[in-house]
Amino acid sequence: MVSGRIRREIMAMIKVEGLYHSYTRDENYALKDVNFEVENGEIFGFLGPSGAGKSTTQGILTGLLQLQKGNVTVAGYDIRKIKRKMFNKIGMSFEQSNVYSKMTAIENLVFYSKLFDVKTRDPLELIKLVGLDGKENIKTGEFSKGMKHRLTFARSMINNPSMWFLDEPTTGLDPAIAAGIKDIIKEHNSRGVTIFLTTHNMFIADELCGRVGFIVDGEIRLIDSPKNLKLKYGKKLVEIEYAVDGNVKKETFSTIIKEDKDALNKIIAESVILTMHTKEATLEEIFIKVTGRGLV
Amino acid sequence: MKLLSSFKKELILASRSFYFYIELGSALVILAVLLLAVPENFSTTTTQYLYLGFPQAEKEMYVDTVLESESGVESEMVEIEAGGKTYDAQLITTDGEEIYIVDSEEAVEKLAYEKQAPGAVVKLDNSNQLSFKYYLQGYESTRLKNLISIMFNKDIGTLEEQIKNQEIRSLTADYEPINDRENTIPPIISFSSGLMGMFILASYIFLDKKEGVIKAYAVTASSVWQYLMSKIFVVSLTSVISGLIITMPVMGFRINYGLVLLLLLTTGFFSSSLGLLISSFYNDLMKAFGVIYLLVILFMVPAIAYFIPGWDPFWIKLIPTYPLMQGFKEIILPKGDIIYPLIASAGFLAAGVILFAVTNIRFKKTLSV
Numbered sequence: 001m002v003s004g005r006i007r008r009e010i011m012a013m014i015k016v017e018g019l020y021h022s023y024t025r026d027e028n029y030a031l032k033d034v035n036f037e038v039e040n041g042e043i044f045g046f047l048g049p050s051g052a053g054k055s056t057t058q059g060i061l062t063g064l065l066q067l068q069k070g071n072v073t074v075a076g077y078d079i080r081k082i083k084r085k086m087f088n089k090i091g092m093s094f095e096q097s098n099v100y101s102k103m104t105a106i107e108n109l110v111f112y113s114k115l116f117d118v119k120t121r122d123p124l125e126l127i128k129l130v131g132l133d134g135k136e137n138i139k140t141g142e143f144s145k146g147m148k149h150r151l152t153f154a155r156s157m158i159n160n161p162s163m164w165f166l167d168e169p170t171t172g173l174d175p176a177i178a179a180g181i182k183d184i185i186k187e188h189n190s191r192g193v194t195i196f197l198t199t200h201n202m203f204i205a206d207e208l209c210g211r212v213g214f215i216v217d218g219e220i221r222l223i224d225s226p227k228n229l230k231l232k233y234g235k236k237l238v239e240i241e242y243a244v245d246g247n248v249k250k251e252t253f254s255t256i257i258k259e260d261k262d263a264l265n266k267i268i269a270e271s272v273i274l275t276m277h278t279k280e281a282t283l284e285e286i287f288i289k290v291t292g293r294g295l296v
Numbered sequence: 297m298k299l300l301s302s303f304k305k306e307l308i309l310a311s312r313s314f315y316f317y318i319e320l321g322s323a324l325v326i327l328a329v330l331l332l333a334v335p336e337n338f339s340t341t342t343t344q345y346l347y348l349g350f351p352q353a354e355k356e357m358y359v360d361t362v363l364e365s366e367s368g369v370e371s372e373m374v375e376i377e378a379g380g381k382t383y384d385a386q387l388i389t390t391d392g393e394e395i396y397i398v399d400s401e402e403a404v405e406k407l408a409y410e411k412q413a414p415g416a417v418v419k420l421d422n423s424n425q426l427s428f429k430y431y432l433q434g435y436e437s438t439r440l441k442n443l444i445s446i447m448f449n450k451d452i453g454t455l456e457e458q459i460k461n462q463e464i465r466s467l468t469a470d471y472e473p474i475n476d477r478e479n480t481i482p483p484i485i486s487f488s489s490g491l492m493g494m495f496i497l498a499s500y501i502f503l504d505k506k507e508g509v510i511k512a513y514a515v516t517a518s519s520v521w522q523y524l525m526s527k528i529f530v531v532s533l534t535s536v537i538s539g540l541i542i543t544m545p546v547m548g549f550r551i552n553y554g555l556v557l558l559l560l561l562t563t564g565f566f567s568s569s570l571g572l573l574i575s576s577f578y579n580d581l582m583k584a585f586g587v588i589y590l591l592v593i594l595f596m597v598p599a600i601a602y603f604i605p606g607w608d609p610f611w612i613k614l615i616p617t618y619p620l621m622q623g624f625k626e627i628i629l630p631k632g633d634i635i636y637p638l639i640a641s642a643g644f645l646a647a648g649v650i651l652f653a654v655t656n657i658r659f660k661k662t663l664s665v
Contacts, residue, residue, distance in 0.1 A: 062515050066661060084517045092515040098508030102312040103305070114301035115516035155512070 012073075013163055013194040014038035014061060019070035021056055021218075030056045031218045034070070043185070043195040045209035047202065047287060053218040054198045055095075055167070061196065062092050062165055075163045088118045091161030095168040095198075097148035101141030105132055105151050108140060109158060116159040126154040129184060131177060146173050153181060157188070164188065167198045182208060202283040212283070216291045226283055233281040233289065238264060242271040252279075254289060298518040302526030306500075310530050313503075315496045322492070323538035326484055330546055336475045342414075343394045345385075345407040345431075349419025359397070362388055378410035405431060472630040481546060482624035483599045485560075486617050489539040491595055493564050495588060497531045497571035502581045521656045524572055528652070531571075532564030547628055555627045555637050562644040563620050569651035576658040619643065 019034040031053045038044040048054050059065035061074050063082045072079040077086040099108045109123030127136045130150040140148055149172055156164065169185065170178035185208055189195055199205055205212050206226050213223040224232075236255045241248060251267075253260040255278075267273075281289070310316040348355045363369050374387045376396060383403045385396040398404055401417045408415030408431035415431035430444065446455070504510050513523050539560045543551075570591070578584040598618035601608050602625075612618055623640035626632035 064511055064514055084519055087515055087517045090515060092512075094508065094511065096508055098512045100305075100309065100509055101507060102309055107305075107308065111301060111305045112512070112516065115298055115513070115518040117517050152512075159517075 012037040013040045013042075013075060014044075014196060015071070015073045016057075016061075017071040019057070019060065019067075019072060021053075021060060021065065021068050025068075029218055031060075034215070034218070034220055036213055036220060036223055038194060038196055040194055041189070041192045042210040043189050043197055043208050045205035045212035046196065046198045046215065047200065047205055047212050047283075048215035049200060052215045054200075054215060056218075057215070058165055058167060058196070058198050062090065063087075085117060088116050088159060089162045091156040091159060091164045093153045093156035093164075093166045093169055095171060097145065097152045099140045099148055099151050099155070102139060104137050104139050105143075106136040108151065109155055112155050113158050118159055120158050121160060123158070126157055127151075129157075130154045131180060146177065149173065150177070150181070153184075157184075162193055164193050164195045165198070166195060168201070169197070169199075170201065170204055178204075202287065206283045214287055214291055221291050229283065229286050230281060233286045237279050237281050237285065238276060239279050240264065240267060240276045241274040242267055243274060244271045248274065252285065257289070299522045299526060302518070302522055303529050306526045306530040309500075310534065313500075315499055316534060319488070319492050319496060319534050319538050320541065322488055323541040326488060327542050327545055330477055330480065330484075330542070334477050334480060336477050338476045341392055341394055343396070343411065345396045345398060345404045345411070345413060345415035347398055347401050347404045347415075347417045347419075349401070349417065355397075359386065359388065362390075362395075366390065376407060376411075378407050381406070383407065401429075408433075474628060474630070477546060478628055479625075481543060481628060482621040483602055485539050485542060485624050486563075486599075486620045487596070488542065489535040489560055489564065491567060491592055491617075492538070493531045493535045493567040494571035494574070494591070496534070497527055497568040498575040498584060498588060499581060500527055500531070501572065501575035502579070502584070505575075505579055520659050521652075524652070524656060524659060527572070528565060528568040531568045532561055535564035535567075536560045543628075550630075551628050552634065555634060556624075558641045559620070559623050559627065559637050559644075562641040562648065563616075566616065566644040566648040566651070569648045569655060572655040573651050573658070576655055616644070616647070 015037050017035055019031055020029050021031040022029050034053070034057060036044075046054050046057065056065065060067055060072060060079065063079060063086075067079050075086060075089045077083060099105075100111075103111070105127055106123055109126060113120040113123055124133075124136060127133060130153055132147060132150055132154070135143070135147065140151060143151065153166075153169055156166070166185065170181050173181065182204065185195060185197075189208075195208075197205065197209060209226060211223060211225045212229070214221045222229075233254070233256075237252050238255055239250070239252045241250045243249075253264040255261060255264075348358060350358070359371065363371055368391060370389045372387050372389075374385055374396070376383045376385050376398075383398055383406075385398045385403075388395045388397065396407070398407065401419075404415040404417055407413070412433055414433065414436070417429040417431075419427055421427040428448070432441075501510075510523070514520070536557060539556070540553075543556060574584055574587055574591075577587075594615060595617040598612050598615050598621060601612050601618065602621050619636075619640040623637035626634065626636040
């Protein structure tokens with residue numbers, strides 16, 4: 001039993017227990033009793049609308065915010081007694097690009113490469129990896145938003161992290177570049193890198209994540225794999241188009257939730273049905289069904 | 297290694313930032329003003345306008361008496377313009393005075409008004425007695441007014457004798473004064489090198505906060521103190537350069553530059569740490585501006601005591617710029633007390649270390665998501 005618990009803790013790259021956080025240091029919590037684990041080598045998607053508590057959680061996990069209440073370990077380090085060497089194992093790609101605008105792309109990466117105690121990657125190689133080759137000697141102040149975002153993403157790989165935090169890694173990128181970023185994430189994960197992906201983009205989460213956690217109003221509502229969620233909720237939705245009072249309406253109902261079934265039966269009984277078919281639920285629809293909230 | 301990398305990065309950023317050039321440019325402007333506009337010794341020559349309502353012979357006798365009273369007194373005929381009119385005058389230049397003798401009482405009145413200088417009319421009244429009329433400006437001290445009153449109520453000969461019999465002894469035999477230009481260096485260095493460091497460092501931090509790079513630094517294996525110290529290094533270096541730009545051309549090699557560097561570095565460390573502490577409470581320069589402004593005003597108060605030695609209350613000595621200015625003054629005085637700048641440097645170093653430690657703790661706590 002004991003050996004099983006120890007093995008489980010080693011396996012967990014991130015372990016969060018009873019996490020609370022209040023910016024006003026009172027009962028007005030931004031995070032309430034958050035509990036989850038991220039296994040070594042998995043891609044864990046942390047999903048929720050703006051203001052749900054995603055960034056707060058990520059801030060605590062990366063030591064940017066002080067841990068107030070609860071227990072958090074990341075890569076085997078207790079966040080309450082944070083040690084700088086922990087960051088040799090951690091990479092962090094921020095949602096808001098944060099590079100020195102008066103320095104060139106290569107100067108930015110070279111500088112950050114000197115701040116770790118481990119072997120770092122070749123800055124030029126990383127610049128090429130994110131499609132910025134030829135731009136390495138341009139000051140980042142002259143970069144577009146997307147280019148800065150890619151450089152921020154590239155910087156997060158500089159220390160070969162085994163725990164990689166990604167905050168909206170494809171936001172603002174065109175589809176081709178976003179696809180390239182997703183390939184990089186998959187390739188790193190295939191080499192055993194654990195990834196904590198914070199996003200409100202359900203498509204990227206669906207594509208990349210082994211498991212996802214839904215957070216709303218500072219509380220985790222559900223944690224499961226996209227596959228399980230689809231098995232549970234998939235093909236149990238009915239999309240119906242019907243006419244009522246001369247207007248055409250389109251709605252989607254679950255065939256397992258009682259309230260949805262009642263509403264669907266009522267429409268069938270009282271309205272003129274134009275089209276009706278079952279469909280596989282998207283992660284976004286599942287999120288809305290589970291949390292009762294949209295993602296914006 | 298990490299500290300060195302951060303320092304190199306800060307040097308790159310500073311060299312591409314206008315704050316760096318503002319400080320060095322300001323130092324050059326101050327130097328130009330010191331060398332080209334500030335005289336080595338400020339003139340204490342007073343100007344007076346005088347009308348003598350005597351017959352020509354008495355007038356010439358008075359002028360001759362003045363010309364012969366001491367050596368170096370010169371006389372020449374000049375024209376003075378005032379209020380759109382031109383007046384003929386005889387200018388008598390002595391060691392500390394320029395006396396313009398004009399041809400009419402009306403000219404004295406007009407010139408005293410236009411040139412904002414004292415004037416006097418001396419003439420014979422109806423009873424053939426000397427009559428004096430003074431045109432003062434209103435800002436003359438009570439002492440001067442009393443002196444004028446005494447002159448007309450006491451015997452001039454007695455007054456002269458009293459003045460001659462006064463013994464003046466210097467209590468500090470080793471004291472060698474510096475000229476006025478050199479005397480302006482300590483307050484200038486204090487403000488341009490010392491206080492600018494506080495402002496510039498806070499600006500650097502706010503720029504980093506705006507770009508979010510502090511957060512990126514916080515998730516590296518490098519400590520916060522190294523990030524802060526690298527900024528202090530660069531700001532202190534800039535302070536030293538700007539301080540030397542001002543000091544070296546004026547003072548030459550007559551002063552102890554080891555002490556100058558020590559005081560510049562320790563005050564740079566102190567003021568930079570203060571700038572860091574201020575920036576830990578705010579997110580942008582505009583919000584911090586009120587506090588910075590109040591501190592700058594407070595730090596300027598000791599300049600009053602510096603230029604008015606008679607006003608030197610105890611509390612003013614507690615303001616950091618007081619020992620800073622006095623320390624620089626002791627360094628540039630030919631026989632200055634070198635212990636004073638050493639003690640001042642130790643004080644600034646100790647205060648800087650305390651401020652830096654507090655700031656480091658605050659920065660660890662105030663990094664936000």
